[in-house]
Amino acid sequence: MTVDSTAARKPRRGGSKRAGAKTAAAAGAPELVQLLTPEGERVEHPDYSIDLTAEELRGLYRDMVLTRRFDAEATTLQRQGELGLWASLLGQEAAQIGSGRATRPDDYVFPTYREHGVAWCRGVDPTNLLGMFRGVNNGGWDPNENNFHLYTIVIGSQALHATGYAMGITKDGADSAVIAYFGDGASSQGDVAEAFTFAAVYNAPVVFFCQNNQWAISEPTEKQTRVPLYQRAQGYGFPGVRVDGNDVLACLAVTKAALDRARTGQGPMLIEAFTYRMGAHTTSDDPTRYRRDEERELWEAKDPIARLRAYLEREGHADEAFFAALETESDELAKHVRDRVRTMPDPDDMAIFDNIYADGHALVDEERAQFAAYQASFAEESH
Amino acid sequence: MTAQKLSIVKAINASLRTALENDPKVLVMGEDVGKLGGVFRVTDGLQKDFGEDRVIDTPLAESGIVGTAIGLALRGYRPVVEIQFDGFVFPAYDQIVTQLAKMHARALGKIKLPVVIRIPYGGAIGAVEHHSESPETLFAHVAGLKVVSPSNASDAYWMLQQAIQSDDPVIYFEPKRRYHDKSELDTEAIPAPLHAARVARPGTDLTLAAYGPMVKTCLEAAAAAEEEGKSLEVLDLRSMSPVDFDAIQASVERTRRLVVVHEAPVFLGTGAEIAARITERCFYHLEAPVLRVGGYHAPYPPSRLEDEYLPGLDRVLDAVDRALAY
Ligand SMILES: Cc1ncc(C[n+]2csc(CCOP(=O)(O)OP(=O)(O)O)c2C)c(N)n1
Numbered sequence: 277m278t279v280d281s282t283a284a285r286k287p288r289r290g291g292s293k294r295a296g297a298k299t300a301a302a303a304g305a306p307e308l309v310q311l312l313t314p315e316g317e318r319v320e321h322p323d324y325s326i327d328l329t330a331e332e333l334r335g336l337y338r339d340m341v342l343t344r345r346f347d348a349e350a351t352t353l354q355r356q357g358e359l360g361l362w363a364s365l366l367g368q369e370a371a372q373i374g375s376g377r378a379t380r381p382d383d384y385v386f387p388t389y390r391e392h393g394v395a396w397c398r399g400v401d402p403t404n405l406l407g408m409f410r411g412v413n414n415g416g417w418d419p420n421e422n423n424f425h426l427y428t429i430v431i432g433s434q435a436l437h438a439t440g441y442a443m444g445i446t447k448d449g450a451d452s453a454v455i456a457y458f459g460d461g462a463s464s465q466g467d468v469a470e471a472f473t474f475a476a477v478y479n480a481p482v483v484f485f486c487q488n489n490q491w492a493i494s495e496p497t498e499k500q501t502r503v504p505l506y507q508r509a510q511g512y513g514f515p516g517v518r519v520d521g522n523d524v525l526a527c528l529a530v531t532k533a534a535l536d537r538a539r540t541g542q543g544p545m546l547i548e549a550f551t552y553r554m555g556a557h558t559t560s561d562d563p564t565r566y567r568r569d570e571e572r573e574l575w576e577a578k579d580p581i582a583r584l585r586a587y588l589e590r591e592g593h594a595d596e597a598f599f600a601a602l603e604t605e606s607d608e609l610a611k612h613v614r615d616r617v618r619t620m621p622d623p624d625d626m627a628i629f630d631n632i633y634a635d636g637h638a639l640v641d642e643e644r645a646q647f648a649a650y651q652a653s654f655a656e657e658s659h
Numbered sequence: 660m661t662a663q664k665l666s667i668v669k670a671i672n673a674s675l676r677t678a679l680e681n682d683p684k685v686l687v688m689g690e691d692v693g694k695l696g697g698v699f700r701v702t703d704g705l706q707k708d709f710g711e712d713r714v715i716d717t718p719l720a721e722s723g724i725v726g727t728a729i730g731l732a733l734r735g736y737r738p739v740v741e742i743q744f745d746g747f748v749f750p751a752y753d754q755i756v757t758q759l760a761k762m763h764a765r766a767l768g769k770i771k772l773p774v775v776i777r778i779p780y781g782g783a784i785g786a787v788e789h790h791s792e793s794p795e796t797l798f799a800h801v802a803g804l805k806v807v808s809p810s811n812a813s814d815a816y817w818m819l820q821q822a823i824q825s826d827d828p829v830i831y832f833e834p835k836r837r838y839h840d841k842s843e844l845d846t847e848a849i850p851a852p853l854h855a856a857r858v859a860r861p862g863t864d865l866t867l868a869a870y871g872p873m874v875k876t877c878l879e880a881a882a883a884a885e886e887e888g889k890s891l892e893v894l895d896l897r898s899m900s901p902v903d904f905d906a907i908q909a910s911v912e913r914t915r916r917l918v919v920v921h922e923a924p925v926f927l928g929t930g931a932e933i934a935a936r937i938t939e940r941c942f943y944h945l946e947a948p949v950l951r952v953g954g955y956h957a958p959y960p961p962s963r964l965e966d967e968y969l970p971g972l973d974r975v976l977d978a979v980d981r982a983l984a985y
Contacts, residue, residue, distance in 0.1 A: 360962055408788070410963070411787070411962030412963050414788045414958065414960075429789050430746065430789055461718075464719045464720040466720060467750070492690075492719050493690070493698070495693075495716050495719070500719065561698075565694060565695050566695050623961065628955060628968055629955070632957055
C-alpha cells in the first residue's frame with residue numbers, strides 16, 4: 277500500500293492524546309503490511325505477496341537465529357571487556373534479514389551502526405563488524421568486497437551517500453539499486469530530508485529503509501515526528517509504506533518490490549519497518565531511566581523469530597533435526613566469534629599515520645618520523 | 660550550597676539548576692537531556708524540576724537545535740544547548756559559523772545572541788569514532804564566537820554561569836574525561852573573569868600552558884618534574900577565544916620558557932597562535948622557542964591507540980626537557 281491510498285487517513289500516531297498508546301494502536305494499524313501474524317499465521321496482502329519454498333523459509337529463520345546469536349555474543353563480549361561498546365539489534369532481526377535478503381549482489385547497501393543482520397546477508401564476516409567496537413579500527417572492511425558500505429555513526433549522513441551512489445548507477449545506465457538504512461531518530465536530520473529531495477528530483481534508484489524501533493536513545497518517536505514516518509515520502513513525491521518490521525516475510529516482500537521499482541526506473545521509495553528495540557540503545561545505555569518493562573514484554577509477544585518458528589512448525593516446513601542442527605551451528609558461530617575477537621591484535625602504533633591520504637602528505641610524513649623517533653627513544657632507554 | 664567537593668558533571672548540573680532558577684528565560688535544549696538526563700547525566704533531574712518547557716528534548720537534528728536556539732535567543736530567551744558528543748556538532752556547524760557568529764555584527768549590534776553551546780570533548784574514554792574529538796580550534800577561528808573550557812568543578816560551575824549571562828554566543832567545551840574528577844566548588848565565591856587565565860601551579864623554570872583536560876596532565880607533569888628539581892608553572896588558559904595573552908606573557912617573563920599543551924592537532928592549533936604571539940611579545944625574554952605538544956595531523960585513532968595519540972605525561976616532560984636544553 278502506498279501513501280496515495282492512505283493519505284486521506286488521519287495519522288494514527290502523534291498529534292493527539294492517543295499518542296501515548298502508540299504501540300498498541302500502531303501495531304494493529306491497517307496500513308501495516310503484514311504477511312505473518314505474531315501467532316505465526318500466514319495472511320495475504322493485496323499489494324505485496326510472496327511465495328517461498330520451505331528451504332527458503334528455513335534459510336530466513338537460520339539467518340535470524342544466527343544473527344541474534346552473534347549479537348548476543350557481542351553483548352557478552354562487551355560485558356567481558358573485549359569490546360568497548362556494542363549496539364544490539366535484538367528485536368530487529370526480521371527487518372534486517374527480510375530487507376537484506378531482498379538485495380542482489382550488485383546492489384549497494386549503506387548501513388548505520390546497527391545493521392549486523394544486513395551485513396550477514398551481504399556476506400560480511402561478522403567478526404569484521406567488531407573491530408570498530410573493540411577499538412582496533414574505525415571501519416574494518418573493504419566496502420566494495422560485498423557492496424556493503426562502512427558503518428556510519430553520525431546519524432543520517434549515509435542517506436545522502438546512498439542517494440549519490442544511486443544517481444551514479446543511473447548515469448551508468450545500470451539496473452542495480454541502493455538501500456539506505458537509518459533510524460526513526462535519524463529521520464529528523466537535515467541530511468535525510470536532503471537525501472529525500474535529491475532522490476526524488478533525480479529519480480534515483482534508492483530505497484530508504486527506516487527501522488522505526490520506536491526509540492532514539494531515550495526519545496520516543498513522538499519527539500521526532502507527528503505523522504507516521506512513511507507518510508513523509510508523499511511530500512517529496514515518492515511512495516512510502518509501513519511494514520511490520522517483526523515480520524520477515526513482509527519485510528522481504530516489500531523491500532523486493534521497492535528495489536524492483538528502483539531498478540526499473542520508477543525512483544525512490546521509503547519503507548518504514550515498524551519494529552522495536554528490545555535491548556538498550558547500546559551497552560552504555562540504561563533504558564530503565566526512560567521506558568517501562570511492560571513495553572518490552574508487549575513486544576516480546578511479537579518476536580520475529582518465534583513467529584517464523586511457529587509458522588515453520590505449523591506447516592511442517594522444519595523438523596526437530598533442523599532446529600537442533602541450527603542450535604549447534606549457533607554455538608559454533610558464537611565460539612568462532614569469541615575466539616576471533618579475543619585474539620584480535622591491537623593495531624601497530626604507527627597505524628595512526630596510515631591511510632590518511634591516498635597521495636601522501638608531507639606533514640604526515642614529518643609527524644610520522646617524529647613519532648617513530650620518539651617511540652624508539654623509550655626502546656633505547658630500556659636497553 | 661557553599662563550599663564543597665564536587666565532580667565536574669555535578670558542578671555543571673548545579674550551574675544549570677542555578678541558571679534555570681534565577682532566570683525564567685534560560686532554557687536547556689538537546690538530545691536526551693530530559694528523562695535520561697543526558698548521556699553523561701549532566702542534566703540529570705532538571706526536567707523533573709523545571710518541566711518539559713524549560714528542559715527540552717529535541718528532535719535528533721543538530722542544525723535544528725542550534726538554528727532554533729538562535730530564533731529563541733532573538734525572542735529574548737537564553738538557550739543552553741547540549742551537543743551530545745564533539746563529533747556530532749558538525750551538522751550544526753553551518754548554523755554556528757554562518758549564522759550565530761555573525762548576526763550581532765550584521766544587525767549593527769542591535770540584536771544579541773546569548774546562546775551557549777555545551778560540547779563534551781576530547782579523548783581517553785575508550786569510545787568509538789566521532790566521540791573523542793577536539794574541534795575547539797575550528798570555533799576559536801571564527802570571529803563572533805567565544806570559546807572556553809573549564810578544567811575543574813569551580814570553573815565548570817562559574818564559567819557556565821558567566822557564559823549564560825554573556826550576551827555573546829559561547830561555545831563551552833566540557834572535558835569529558837575529567838567529568839568525574841572532584842574538586843572544590845564554592846558557590847558564594849567571587850569568580851575570576853570568564854576569559855582570564857589562571858596560574859594553576861606557580862613555578863620558575865618553564866610555563867606549561869593548557870586548558871580543559873590537559874591541565875591535570877600538566878599538573879601531574881609539574882609534580883613529576885619537581886622530583887627532578889625542575890620548577891614548572893602551570894597556566895590554565897580557560898579560554899581559547901579570547902586568549903589571555905597578557906597572563907601568558909607575564910608568566911613567560913618570569914619563567915622564560917613556554918610549552919603549550921592541547922589534545923587538538925598541533926597544526927594550526929591554539930598552540931600555534933600562542934607560540935606566534937608570545938614570540939612577538941617576549942622575543943627577548945625567551946630562552947627557547949615556544950614548543951607545542953598535541954594531536955597529530957591524523958584522524959582521531961581507534962581507541963586502542965589513543966594512549967599513543969594523546970599527549971601524556973611523558974610527551975609533556977619530553978618537550979619540557981627539550982625546552983630546558985636550549
Ligand atoms: C549527528 C549525530 N547526533 C547524535 C548522535 C548520537 N546518537 C547516536 S545514536 C542516537 C539515536 C539514534 O536513534 P535512531 O536514529 O532512532 O536509531 P536507533 O539507534 O534507534 O537504531 C544518537 C542520538 C549521532 N550518532 N550523530
